[in-house]
Amino acid sequence: MTKARKNEPLAKFTTFRIGGPAELFLMPETVEELADFCGKYPEGFILGGGSNVLVSDEGAPVVIFLKKLKNFSVAAPENGSSAVTAGSGYSFTALSRKMCGMGLSGLEFAYGIPGTVGGAVVMNAGASGGEVKDVLEKATLLVDGKVRDFSGRELGLSYRKSELPKGAVIVSATFNLQQGDEKEIERRMKENLEKRKQTQPLDIPSAGSVFRNPPGDFAGRIIESLGFKGRCVGGAQVSEKHANFIVNQGWATAAQVFQLIKMIEETVKSGTGITLEREIKLVGNF
Ligand SMILES: Cc1cc2nc3c(=O)[nH]c(=O)nc-3n(C[C@H](O)[C@H](O)[C@H](O)COP(=O)(O)OP(=O)(O)OC[C@H]3O[C@@H](n4cnc5c(N)ncnc54)[C@H](O)[C@@H]3O)c2cc1C
Structure with missing residues (x-):
């Protein structure tokens, strides 16, 4: 396996199973290689298990994938x-x-x-x-x-x-x-x-909790109280099991997930005055 690939689809490296390609996808196997890649591409996005990210449909310019650093x-x-x-x-x-x-x-x-x-x-x-x-x-x-x-x-x-x-x-x-x-x-x-x-929808792709819990409350409880459980935008759905999870029903795009995130944020703000803070990290342009 080469340590650098061009136009590598990122969906398979994320638990959401969503995301366009990395123009350049780098896989360092040693700290020296990592230092070399980081020196050449300081703007490269560092990717671990991809379980807390939403990668845009267009993908990202440079991704440095760390799964091979396993000492x-x-x-x-x-x-x-x-x-x-x-x-x-x-x-x-x-x-x-x-x-x-x-x-x-x-x-x-x-x-x-x-x-x-x-x-x-x-x-x-x-x-x-x-x-x-x-x-x-x-x-x-x-x-x-x-x-x-x-x-x-x-x-x-x-x-x-x-x-x-x-x-x-x-x-x-x-x-x-x-x-x-x-x-x-x-x-x-x-x-x-x-x-x-x-408590969690583990049998369907997601990136875990979308929002951090606000002090003294639970993001899932607030989102559920506003009637969001089961709400869909295309293939993206607020989980029926846990309202702070957005799941990919199989055909969701990053744009659809993002639209659902924005809808939740706006409704929570106008309904409760609370500004939800995102836990998941966005990669690429939205
Ligand atoms: C079904 C499900 C359940 C989950 N349950 C939980 C839970 O119970 N508790 C919990 O805390 N989280 C949970 N999560 C969220 C997620 O698993 C965690 O946040 C996890 O620690 C992210 O690790 P990762 O390697 O996948 O990071 P990524 O998703 O690859 O990256 C996350 C962020 O960390 C940065 N990053 C990754 N590795 C490095 C590195 N080596 N150096 C510098 N920056 C780096 C990335 O650039 C990105 O900003 C869940 C997710 C899913 C899908």
């Missing part, structure tokens, strides 16, 4: 805890599963969250009362061509947000995990996944 290591345990390092392209759910097999506790919440370790750090991904911030010891970033370690505090991690230096790329992340009982870890993971299956 993994564990430091010798100290006082019952272990520092586990995974490359930014490592699947977050696969890491959670692996930690269970090694009897290490702390990433049970990650089980079932789609996407990569890098994306999880950038989004401070979380579920079932846990989030990246709680277990991140440090992340290694590429900033201005140089590799440097940052603590969670320095990354400004907060609810589904981070404040990375401009143009920075996460190369790997180190989690501080505690030794625990494998059976108990597995039980918690299964419980988390079960809750997810009951």
